[in-house]
Amino acid sequence: MKMFRTAIPDVLVIEPLVYGDDRGFFLESFNQRAFNEASGTxxxxLQDNHSRSTRGVLRGLHYQIQQPQGKLVRVVRGTVFDVAVDLxxxxPTFGQWVGEELSERNHRQLWVPPGFAHGFVVLSDAAEFLYKTTDYYAPVHERCIAWNDPVLAxxxxxxxxxxxxxxDAHGVHFESAEVFP
Structure with missing residues (x-):
């Protein structure tokens, strides 16, 4: 696996090794030891999630103010633009965001650490999005920042x-959102 840092150094792009031939391809989508060594974490x-959405669906910007979740995200069908916002x-990167295109073709994954809001928009006709989380979903602690917040832009x-x-249509503005210390 290859791993490189984004403009926000704690957010990582992971490129698994893909072995392909005329039959198709094989890749190791996750290896705990390799992830920990490469990421330094x-x-x-604790939890795997799978969502399917159609073109133009935007999900986010979500986070949990307690029981914060780190997310390792990838796309197995279609294409999305995936965003992480430092909260x-x-x-030093508080209030900044990074975005990466994730697709079934590039096999890229994005590591979004705890303390970040996360969201994505579907760019293809449909997309299937998989993500592993470091803590369980806790709706009582979930928060949402407006996808079109003018400060985040x-x-x-x-x-x-x-x-x-x-x-998602009623997300709060960044300036009034609960954030992490």
Whole structure:
């Protein structure tokens, strides 16, 4: 596996080794030891999630203020633009975001550490999105920042208005969001 840091050094892009031939391909999608060694972390993953969405669906920006989740995310069908926002007030990159295109073709994964908000938008006709989390889903602690917050000014690569859930349509502004120390 190859791993490289983004403009926010704690957010990592992971490129697994892909072995392909005329039959298809094989890749190791996760190896705890290799992940810990390459990332320099000791996170353990407790939950796997799988979502399917159609073109223009935007999910996020989500985080849990207690029981914060680190997320290792990837796409097995389609293409998404994936975003991580640093919500750690003590961080030199507080309030900054990074985005990566993840697809079934590039096999890239994104490591979004605890203390970040996370979201993605589907760029293909449909996408299946998988993610491992370092803590369990706790709806009582879940928070949502507005996807179109003017302070964050995320370029979602959209050519039309996104399709949002009610929760995502009512996200709070970054300036009034609960953040991490």
């Amino acid at each position: 000791a996170h353990t993953f 750690r007030k003590s961080s 995320i370029d979602w690569k959209l050519d039309q208005a996104p399709t949002l859930s009610s929760k």
